[in-house]
Amino acid sequence: MKQRISDLSLFGGRAEFENPVHVGRPTIGDRSRFLERLNWVLDNQRFTNDGPMVRQFEERLAEMAGVRNCVVTANATTAMQIVYQALGLSGGEVIMPSMTYVATAHAARMMGLTPVFCDMDLSNWCMDPAEVENAITSRTVAVVGVHLWGKPCAIDELEKLTSKHGLPLMFDAAHALGCSFQGRRIGGFGTAEVYSFHATKVINSFEGGAIATDDDALAQRVRSLRNFGYDGVEGRVIERVGTNAKMHEVSAAMGINSLEALEDTMRHNQVNHKLFRSELYGVDGLTVVPFDEYANCQYGVVTIDQAASGISRELLTKVLNAENVFPARYFDPACHQLEPYRTENPVVLPNTERLAEQILVLPTGPTVCPQDVRRISAIVRCAVTNGHQVTDRFQHQADQQPVSAQA
Numbered sequence: 001m002k003q004r005i006s007d008l009s010l011f012g013g014r015a016e017f018e019n020p021v022h023v024g025r026p027t028i029g030d031r032s033r034f035l036e037r038l039n040w041v042l043d044n045q046r047f048t049n050d051g052p053m054v055r056q057f058e059e060r061l062a063e064m065a066g067v068r069n070c071v072v073t074a075n076a077t078t079a080m081q082i083v084y085q086a087l088g089l090s091g092g093e094v095i096m097p098s099m100t101y102v103a104t105a106h107a108a109r110m111m112g113l114t115p116v117f118c119d120m121d122l123s124n125w126c127m128d129p130a131e132v133e134n135a136i137t138s139r140t141v142a143v144v145g146v147h148l149w150g151k152p153c154a155i156d157e158l159e160k161l162t163s164k165h166g167l168p169l170m171f172d173a174a175h176a177l178g179c180s181f182q183g184r185r186i187g188g189f190g191t192a193e194v195y196s197f198h199a200t201k202v203i204n205s206f207e208g209g210a211i212a213t214d215d216d217a218l219a220q221r222v223r224s225l226r227n228f229g230y231d232g233v234e235g236r237v238i239e240r241v242g243t244n245a246k247m248h249e250v251s252a253a254m255g256i257n258s259l260e261a262l263e264d265t266m267r268h269n270q271v272n273h274k275l276f277r278s279e280l281y282g283v284d285g286l287t288v289v290p291f292d293e294y295a296n297c298q299y300g301v302v303t304i305d306q307a308a309s310g311i312s313r314e315l316l317t318k319v320l321n322a323e324n325v326f327p328a329r330y331f332d333p334a335c336h337q338l339e340p341y342r343t344e345n346p347v348v349l350p351n352t353e354r355l356a357e358q359i360l361v362l363p364t365g366p367t368v369c370p371q372d373v374r375r376i377s378a379i380v381r382c383a384v385t386n387g388h389q390v391t392d393r394f395q396h397q398a399d400q401q402p403v404s405a406q407a
């Protein structure tokens, strides 16, 4: 394990990992069960349009989340769009955090709605409800909370606020499947919650999403909207303008497989998370974002404060890449800093901007074993505790390079 600067591969040491270690490796579950399910789909000859695998996946999800309805879709982005449509929202402002994946904002914009971005509360790493209250105007038509990296956002406060103002409350729960808040699984809060089953998520269906809601009428409308607007009861009457956001059977088969592995996956991730916390404890300028024991811990989130550590996030990334470790910068730039959402008078969100500059997500998940976590942590600890020296040495190395090699 790396201990001295000279051990680092960036400075001539041997790479710690022979094969690349990535963020976001998919969770497959029991491969032979998946292949059995795949064969079953092929034999059954029903590939899509609300088939038996999709229905089973929906039932099992609803049971896991403790909600009345789970409507699965092609992905979470279209799921959010059809929730807006089902709520009859076609204009006005939607309040959401800026520190989220751009899909949260795009889903609103694609439906003709205007995202209004709020800053975050650094004590829980989620949207600050006080900021939400300030942002509510007569143009506000909905509020979207995001359970960033699986951390439940300020659900209670947002529920109180939205009910006071008579606004629908949607949660982007793309990261939070399996997580709980006050003893209840994420999925049953607000008007609706939306999961993602993208390949990189704690449960994957290759691509996929779901709308979880206790509102039966809303569930029926979103079922219809995901299937061209066909009526959900009779099935053959076009009742409204809808899209094609259906999940197909092979996706659902993978989703069920991966759902069956959820408890094991969460246990594994929680062990990895605790190890990151202990192995990186006390490193100046580095914080391992904490999760409680009810989180799915699918992201190994750290922040690097360059002023305190002497090393930039970018250089730490270079150090890790040289060791064959590939972290991710979720989510930098934040949404309000992205081209489609920049305004003439720039919105300033200090906490979000600071976090966006410092965030780094380290690999975890079932393909990353606890020993890998120790090895990754050793690299990080070595680079960050010697931050100034690593920076100087890297600069010196760069200065020695011929100009053509630097270009």
Ligand code: T4K
Pocket (backbone or CB within 6 Å): 022, 023, 024, 025, 026, 075, 076, 077, 078, 100, 101, 103, 104, 146, 172, 174, 175, 195, 196, 197, 198, 199, 200, 208, 209, 326, 328, 330
């Ligand atoms: N709301 C939030 C808060 C979200 O984070 C997301 C999606 C959404 C809504 C929308 O959900 P969906 O509409 O996608 O269902 C990924 C995903 O594309 C995106 O789904 C996800 N969030 C976002 C956070 O990240 P990238 O840009 O990180 O993907 P990529 O290809 O760079 O891969 C990242 C890492 O994962 C790499 O290390 C390789 C690994 N990987 C990736 C894929 C696709 C694999 O090992 N296998 C794979 O198949 O976007």
